[in-house]
Amino acid sequence: MRIYFTFEPRPDLREPLLAQFPQVDFIFENGLSNEELEKADVLVTYGEDLTADTIQYATKLKWIFVASAGIEKMPAQAIMERGILVSNVRGIHKTPMAESMLAHILAIKRAVPWIYEQQKTREWSKKARQTELRDSTALILGPGAIGSEVGRLLQAFGVTTVGCNRSGKEAPYMDKMVSFTQLTEALPNADIVISVLPKTQETTHLLKEEHFAAMKSSTIFMNFGRGNLVDEKVLIQAIQAEEIGYAVLDVFEEEPLSSDHPLWTLPNVVVSPHISSHSSRYVERSLEIFKPSLTKWLKGETDLENVVDLSRGY
Amino acid sequence: MRIYFTFEPRPDLREPLLAQFPQVDFIFENGLSNEELEKADVLVTYGEDLTADTIQYATKLKWIFVASAGIEKMPAQAIMERGILVSNVRGIHKTPMAESMLAHILAIKRAVPWIYEQQKTREWSKKARQTELRDSTALILGPGAIGSEVGRLLQAFGVTTVGCNRSGKEAPYMDKMVSFTQLTEALPNADIVISVLPKTQETTHLLKEEHFAAMKSSTIFMNFGRGNLVDEKVLIQAIQAEEIGYAVLDVFEEEPLSSDHPLWTLPNVVVSPHISSHSSRYVERSLEIFKPSLTKWLKGETDLENVVDLSRGY
Numbered sequence: 001m002r003i004y005f006t007f008e009p010r011p012d013l014r015e016p017l018l019a020q021f022p023q024v025d026f027i028f029e030n031g032l033s034n035e036e037l038e039k040a041d042v043l044v045t046y047g048e049d050l051t052a053d054t055i056q057y058a059t060k061l062k063w064i065f066v067a068s069a070g071i072e073k074m075p076a077q078a079i080m081e082r083g084i085l086v087s088n089v090r091g092i093h094k095t096p097m098a099e100s101m102l103a104h105i106l107a108i109k110r111a112v113p114w115i116y117e118q119q120k121t122r123e124w125s126k127k128a129r130q131t132e133l134r135d136s137t138a139l140i141l142g143p144g145a146i147g148s149e150v151g152r153l154l155q156a157f158g159v160t161t162v163g164c165n166r167s168g169k170e171a172p173y174m175d176k177m178v179s180f181t182q183l184t185e186a187l188p189n190a191d192i193v194i195s196v197l198p199k200t201q202e203t204t205h206l207l208k209e210e211h212f213a214a215m216k217s218s219t220i221f222m223n224f225g226r227g228n229l230v231d232e233k234v235l236i237q238a239i240q241a242e243e244i245g246y247a248v249l250d251v252f253e254e255e256p257l258s259s260d261h262p263l264w265t266l267p268n269v270v271v272s273p274h275i276s277s278h279s280s281r282y283v284e285r286s287l288e289i290f291k292p293s294l295t296k297w298l299k300g301e302t303d304l305e306n307v308v309d310l311s312r313g314y
Numbered sequence: 315m316r317i318y319f320t321f322e323p324r325p326d327l328r329e330p331l332l333a334q335f336p337q338v339d340f341i342f343e344n345g346l347s348n349e350e351l352e353k354a355d356v357l358v359t360y361g362e363d364l365t366a367d368t369i370q371y372a373t374k375l376k377w378i379f380v381a382s383a384g385i386e387k388m389p390a391q392a393i394m395e396r397g398i399l400v401s402n403v404r405g406i407h408k409t410p411m412a413e414s415m416l417a418h419i420l421a422i423k424r425a426v427p428w429i430y431e432q433q434k435t436r437e438w439s440k441k442a443r444q445t446e447l448r449d450s451t452a453l454i455l456g457p458g459a460i461g462s463e464v465g466r467l468l469q470a471f472g473v474t475t476v477g478c479n480r481s482g483k484e485a486p487y488m489d490k491m492v493s494f495t496q497l498t499e500a501l502p503n504a505d506i507v508i509s510v511l512p513k514t515q516e517t518t519h520l521l522k523e524e525h526f527a528a529m530k531s532s533t534i535f536m537n538f539g540r541g542n543l544v545d546e547k548v549l550i551q552a553i554q555a556e557e558i559g560y561a562v563l564d565v566f567e568e569e570p571l572s573s574d575h576p577l578w579t580l581p582n583v584v585v586s587p588h589i590s591s592h593s594s595r596y597v598e599r600s601l602e603i604f605k606p607s608l609t610k611w612l613k614g615e616t617d618l619e620n621v622v623d624l625s626r627g628y
Contacts, residue, residue: 106417124570256438
């Protein structure tokens with residue numbers, strides 16, 4: 001059994017793995033080579049290095065463990081044709097992402113950007129415009145692992161959470177649920193609109209002019225899912241027309257965002273360079289999901305955690 | 315019955331008060347005049363306008379309602395000598411203050427100051443140094459109404475809370491309690507040290523060189539209580555020696571902080587100009603405490619909410 005990592009875990013994380021699975025040949029490389037891919041039974045990757053071409057070399061490959069939640073850069077068709085099982089670390093991002101989202105929301109509510117700028121002037125002033133998060137309403141597009149974790153934290157702050165998904169079916173830590181088709185009616189009550197939706201055909205340009213027009217002019221709009229959610233021209237127009245109060249964006253239609261993109265400099269826009277899921281504990285947590293899956297795999301079991309349906313895209 | 319407000323609530327808050335208590339003569343002024351004080355049965359004040367001299371005019375005064383939690387600017391001796399009952403809005407600050415504290419903690423953990431600065435350069439970079447709040451330990455000096463609210467929120471983020479007060483007696487939302495005398499032993503385990511202690515003789519310079527030396531070099535130290543807690547020379551020395559990671563300060567030995575004070579410009583220091591308790595809902599909440607107390611008072615009852623013992627100072 002040969003397991004090929006296309007990234008290199010820190011020694012303190014690698015050693016327990018080697019010790020726990022002495023029967024396995026682990027290969028750790030920083031990047032993907034077709035040579036190693038050819039020999040690998042299992043591939044562990046962040047999911048951004050495989051292409052439809054390189055996958056042709058993976059003649060022995062039976063399982064791909066993606067140490068990421070987004071799988072849209074994977075050559076889905078080629079992988080499905082070869083009958084390779086794919087599992088990922090869905091849910092691993094929930095702690096750092098939910099903490100980042102709360103950081104941005106609370107910073108805006110409690111005038112933290114103003115405090116930072118005011119400090120630079122060394123002038124004591126109490127003219128901060130502060131509001132409270134308590135008693136707000138948040139609409140959460142995509143109340144899955146990450147969305148529910150944000151919901152849980154928001155509820156602790158006394159926020160009413162409204163989840164929104166395709167079906168309108170119940171989700172954890174949501175006081176109420178609506179379906180995509182009920183979005184326009186739900187938006188006027190939301191003080192915060194958060195998307196953590198994955199990239200699928202259905203979510204592409206899900207938010208349109210009419211949705212931003214329906215939001216409160218004080219709304220904090222946050223896209224922490226994927227950049228396909230909204231045509232950036234529509235978003236920029238909504239910001240410029242002051243149809244919303246703030247936009248906090250961790251994802252964009254095209255990443256990296258080019259240096260002349262208008263979003264960098266629009267007022268009340270925060271550009272987070274797709275780092276909300278980053279955490280010093282990322283690889284540690286990935287391996288915590290990988291190890292029990294590998295134990296099962298070695299016994300011939302295939303009912304692993306977080307098996308991905310590539311045809312659905314998540 | 316004549317009730318004298320030395321501040322002016324907004325019309326939408328004032329009118330329901332007048333309607334609920336038609337038998338009372340309300341006087342609303344922006345500031346304190348000895349003339350009005352002389353005629354008042356009840357005084358409603360932010361607690362910063364009374365002096366030992368002016369209180370001599372208050373010959374009819376039986377009750378002072380302080381729409382603030384800090385009462386250290388009140389002429390305690392003169393008020394006690396006259397047997398005037400004092401009650402305040404203890405606890406009213408807990409929501410905005412706890413939200414502000416979480417805003418600052420999460421901003422530091424999730425690299426929000428870096429994100430803001432990076433955005434100004436319009437350069438896409440993922441080199442943020444982010445950590446997680448989850449699984450941290452917070453030491454909370456003064457786990458009263460505000461400290462417990464911070465504790466409650468921190469626990470929702472998976473933080474272990476250690477309360478610290480004079481007696482070490484149990485407090486809500488604290489996983490563990492220690493007394494002031496056990497402080498030095500508790501500090502090396504704390505990732506976050508928060509003080510919300512009031513100003514008393516006992517809390518003056520409670521934190522000394524040895525306490526900062528005992529903290530982790532990554533500790534986020536937050537003073538949201540009163541500036542008397544630590545000699546600022548000691549604090550500055552601890553920051554410069556990198557004995558602590560960050561200092562977030564809402565209170566200072568002398569306020570306003572003079573423009574040439576070194577705290578404005580030290581790295582990893584956030585100066586919040588004593589605004590963490592501010593909220594657009596402040597007066598609304600004060601009146602929510604005042605109204606039931608006034609109802610009792612009019613019936614001749616004196617067991618009001620938040621009666622203050624001026625001899626203790628809180």
